[in-house]
Amino acid sequence: MRHRWICVWLSSLVAVVASLGLLSPAWSEAPKELRVSAIPDENPTELMRIYTPFAEYLSKELGIPVRYYPVVDYAATVEALAAKKLDMVWYGGFTFVQARKRTGNAIPLVSREEDLRFHSKFITRPETGIKTLADLKGKTFSFGSVSSTSGHLMPRYFLLQNGIDPEKDFAKFSFSGAHDATALWVESGKVDAGALNEAVWEKLVQAKKVDLNKVQVFWTTPPYIDYVWTVRGDLDSSLVEKIATAFTKLNYSNPVDRALMDLQRTKGYVRVKVEQFKPAEDAAIAAGLLQ
Structure with missing residues (x-):
């Protein structure tokens, strides 16, 4: 009887914890599809040419379907990430700052080496x-x-x-x-x-x-930090690491990798942190574009 009561009590406790959202997102299953986009800083045809191969590459590396979704404007990428309609976006530094403020937890993952002094x-x-x-x-x-x-x-x-x-x-x-x-x-x-x-x-x-x-x-202009691949803050942590590794492992001396890297005009990707984009935030405030 006592054993049965303990089992019922444990079941109830798990149900309460789950209902309160206290179970870690890292325990959740990987998404069935990784939805990727990019700020529309060039014409739509060129963006499709650049990012479709990246989606195909990531799909092979991650073992799940990855699809590139075009967007109409910069603001749409921020809102879609906040609404969890996109999982990863190629942002400029300013749009990352906006996405971080909008979501509270967007993660800057990797930048091109060239973006550190753009x-x-x-x-x-x-x-x-x-x-x-x-x-x-x-x-x-x-x-x-x-x-x-x-x-x-x-x-x-x-x-x-x-x-x-x-x-x-x-x-x-x-x-x-x-x-x-x-x-x-x-x-x-x-x-x-x-x-x-x-x-x-x-x-x-x-x-x-x-x-x-x-x-x-x-x-x-003088140099500043700019573009960054950004993911949702609540994306599965193991998946986030796999994505980062997929970029940093690319080797420009490998002809297959080079073809992909040339699309984003880079010779290498590096991990970045939130604090590296503080100058972009400060510049936006000084220019009257951010409060």
Whole structure:
């Protein structure tokens, strides 16, 4: 009788603990599908070309289906991660800060080695006469997306640091929505100048998608930390480690790995921590983009 009473008591205790959500998420089963996305900082076709192979690679490494889901804008990636509709996202530093604030526990997992010292490029056409940041006064200007680190936050921050207030000093400024679009806007004469991600600029130059006789770099920002693969904070901890390992084990000297790494224009991935993105948060506050 006593043994039966103890069994009933233990069963009731387990039920109460489970109902209160006190059982560790690490004990839960791995998700049936890992849902991956990326901030839309280039055109949708290019993003699909880049991230579909990563989804295929991770699927093989993790032993579960991994699918890339395109999104319409930066904010959508943050909301989808918070709503647990996405499990992992390729964020810029600023969008990671936003995701961390929105979710409270988003985890920065790995960055490219190049992201630890990233830059933005300021571009213009020769006929505008723009050679320095001071020459931007009275001109038209384009940022990328409102939530872009390299296309808006850091360019705005460094403009302010150099005495240029976009709201007061530009004749007009706008948001192209993506780095490649900014380059095209400047080249076509839609705006006098713009700022964009250095990696996208280099890719456009190498692919001959910009005419260097028509558009040129006139200023490069100081270095800052930028892009990062980020996962939900409540994702199974063992799965999180497997994901990190899948990236850090990639070896650029291996032709198969190199083909994948070239898609993100890197020679290696490194683990990162939340505190490394504090400068991005401070810059966002200083630029008036975050409270």
